[in-house]
């Protein structure tokens with residue numbers, strides 16, 4: 367009897383749940399929208415959350431992420447992966463910014479439309495803790511970190527416009543971008559959620575891509591986990607917090623590498639892998655550079671041969687290295703800093719001693735330790751995070 371009542375009440379509960387379920391017919395996208403979207407895209411029924419929460423060690427150092435609007439980021443993700451938005455239909459942002467490589471490319475120069483090559487090495491978007499935390503003059507005024515190796519773009523929207531219209535990349539006019547977006551049925555529901563209407567404009571397309579890029583963050587590396595535990599134990603301030611204590615979770619080699627990095631590299635690339643300390647520097651790749659970098663845009667003599675200082679998150683994944691992809695691996699990079707720095711008149715003071723280029727004199731063990739440390743900056747979470755992956759069905 368007891369069994370029977372239990373069964374009965376289970377059955378009643380089941381009916382009740384069933385009833386609740388059939389009453390619950392709220393879906394984020396309507397049935398028609400879901401059917402349309404699912405013909406082309408693998409998007410979750412309910413949109414992913416694109417809120418960025420930086421780890422405590424970066425928040426305590428004064429970095430904060432800008433709000434990301436979820437539905438704009440969802441739309442931006444589709445635009446980021448859509449090859450139809452290029453002149454010959456073969457290239458999307460993701461062709462040169464691949465998630466499994468921390469959104470970089472493994473070629474010195476990337477392939478754009480019609481097999482054209484880019485003039486510089488693709489920049490890893492996962493090389494920073496978070497774009498919105500410090501990129502774009504709309505947030506940080508004159509202290510802002512600008513986009514591209516020569517710092518020519520001020521905001522994520524400017525940067526995206528640059529990539530879409532660059533003849534070596536996607537080679538579209540913004541008008542063509544907007545009309546292509548308008549003509550693809552799957553953008554209708556996404557645009558409506560993001561902007562309340564299906565009217566496509568160039569600015570709205572750029573706003574959506576910016577939201578997606580701004581949501582990208584890489585802050586779950588081994589280094590971050592250890593830095594979170596070591597707070598209060600640093601020197602420096604906002605721009606350049608340096609952890610001189612050994613991290614408990616690091617191997618001896620990683621800790622030795624960290625110390626070498628702090629002493630020789632952090633004054634430019636930053637000690638907490640937050641904001642780069644300098645917006646640009648001449649690191650002495652060439653005594654007489656042909657690519658003038660920032661100076662090629664600004665015209666300032668002192669900036670000729672200076673380039674954006676990249677942060678080094680996920681650096682183990684983003685070979686080849688430098689603005690022209692000249693170094694194939696980290697050993698070559700370290701050998702360059704060891705003995706290869708060239709005597710450019712505007713070589714940065716941190717890489718000079720007594721008026722001549724510095725030789726860092728790393729031993730073979732030092733080099734291995736530095737590389738062991740650089741490997742702690744890899745964030746596997748970003749590489750596997752579905753909400754940044756290709757949403758297209760084929």
Ligand code: HEC
Pocket residue numbers: 446457458459460461462463476477478479484485486487488489490491512513514515516525526529530534535536575579
């Ligand atoms: C054909 C390859 C290619 C395509 C397509 C491409 N990029 Fe890039 N991207 C690059 C290269 C190369 C650079 C560095 C160029 C330079 O600095 O002159 C770059 C730089 C960037 C940067 C600057 C990062 C920084 O730290 O300054 C961002 C952001 C970016 N791309 C996002 C995008 C987005 C969004 C799209 C699509 C709208 C896109 N890219 C399409 C190759 C590409």
Ligand code: HEC
Pocket residue numbers: 490627630631632633634635646647648649651672673674675676678681684686687688689690699700703714716717726736
């Ligand atoms: C004076 C500032 C400065 C110092 C000090 C410095 N770097 Fe750099 N680093 C730069 C600049 C600027 C670039 C970009 C140069 C370019 O591509 O033209 C760069 C590029 C790099 C890159 C390539 C990044 C990429 O995405 O391609 C690596 C790796 C690197 N540095 C590692 C180091 C290491 C390791 C040290 C210390 C041994 C160090 N740097 C010291 C300024 C500096």
